[in-house]
Amino acid sequence: MARILITSAIPYINGIKHLGNLIGSQLPADLYARYLRGRGNEVMFLCATDEHGTPAELAAAKAGQPVAEYCARMYEVQSDIAQRFGLSFDHFGRSSSTQNHHLTQHFAGRLADAGLIREVTEKQVYSNADRRFLPDRYIEGTCPNCGYERARGDQCENCTKQLDPTDLIEPRSAISGSTDLEVRETKHLYLRQSAMSDQLDKWIDSKTDWPVLTTSIAKKWLHDGDGLQDRGITRDLDWGIPVRKGDEDWPGMEGKVFYVWFDAPIEYIACAAEWAEANGKSDADWQRWWRTDKGADDVRYVQFMGKDNVPFHTLSFPATILGSGEPWKMVDHLKSFNYLNYDGGQFSTSQGRGVFMDQALEILPADYWRWWLLSHAPESSDSEFTWENFQQSVNKDLADVLGNFVSRITKFCRSKFGEEVPEGGAYGEQEEALIADLTTRVRAYERHMEAMEVRKSAQELRAIWVAGNEYLQSAAPWATFKTDPEKAAAQVRLGLNLIRLYAVLSAPFIPFASARMLEAMGVSDTTWPEDVAASLSMLAPGHSFAVPEVLFAKITDEQREDWETRFAGTRD
């Protein structure tokens, strides 16, 4: 069986993520991981919290907590929600881990040795009141172009003109509002990405099966204007990974930390090391996933992310890895997603607009969200969440098509044969036709899942559910029973077996409901139906089962209206 390494873009520590973040990387990555495990592959699925940077420091200050405590607390919150959404990470790590500290410093040291780091002294705005350097967008002022009073130091939101912080009229700190700003000199390390441009370009060119969205963004950065620019990888912050050259001090860089975008992707690797430590494994156990000289040469590595993360994954991180000169595993396939919009606008963490992961679980079980989000995943373009669409899709697909199927067959069996798989009769022509149809569909489902075609996979799965209802309608065991109880028994037996089949096939999408279906049918065998016919004879006559409670309750109009109102404004 194959070995697949899967990483999801790591969510920022600053607050609870919304549904747009979830469908942008973690959820499709989980779908893929669950599917591959279901097929018997060896999977390492990693994710973590991204904890460094200015927003984390500010959020901690706002919460009145030291930043380390704040991050530790938010890590627990995010970890708990991820678990309740069924995100099946093999490890959910932290970019602030000691493992990541060591690896990040290690990579910086290797890059420096390879001559790929240069020191740059530059001028940056310092706020005396805030006692920190301010990133461009944390400086506000009046736009010299249009007169808008809340223009940011990088761009004016009103007239879209690109700005430099020093262009602003009456600049002030966006954090405190203080106008006590000064320009100070500060020294930083730059990664010489320009020196690796050709190497990266060739590497991108070799990835012919990547989506246009992915390669076009990378190509743009490589070839636009002066080509790939060197990038600052350090910051003047308190919270972060101290700048060190491997195990040694870095003269002149005391008190500085690595830029969050330098250390965050390295956490993908460090996370595996955290996994090893948490599970009592050795270094060799995680290195066989990440070092091609230590067993990772047969690993297929797939990354999932939102489109805004593409440049970092196609250029910066590969530059870091390649530049180290060490045989680290490079990404093989990169699946990026567009954005999910909320009711005509964007989901927004900063504005509290939309539905957040914790709120979602307060009103409905995870499977409802998983199904809707995955079956509407923003693959080819941005997509939109509306409550009406959500209600209709979920009610029809989950309650009517799948849930009702389980209900009708189990209840019919109970009333005519009792709560065990009925004996007698044999599968005939009609059953063979169903098996042939399902075989075709299951193979198509597998192809779509392999290709990470999320929406198409969902469509095919739904068609597989529908096939069960079609069969019952034409076989009509309730009519057959009156004239030929033996034949009806065989029909019901097939129907009950379909429930187990559906549970196995559906588990990547709706793991919780899938588990309930298996529990009701009294089986724990989740073997993938390589042979559909054999799979549909697994539950033998006499096997007892229980009629499950309503698998998916429908969303009522009252609920929908209530939620529409409740989530119309902004959070908090």
Added chain:
RNA sequence: GGGCCUGUAGCUCAACGGUUAGAGCAGAGCGCUCAUAACGCUUUGGUUGGGGGUUCAAAUCCCUCCAGGCCUACCA
């Protein structure tokens, strides 16, 4: 300003340059009565954003215009 993406039925989306542009939902009709007023069958909806061009053939390729979105390197 530059780059990229998107525009197909009321809604969400399909469609290697190749029969008459297809599915699901919603709407209409019929059937069934095991089931969560569920299921099945049939069916009404499209000048593929506008205009021009290439081609035996265009939703698909080219040009142009319109509308929306994303990115543009110090937010992450």
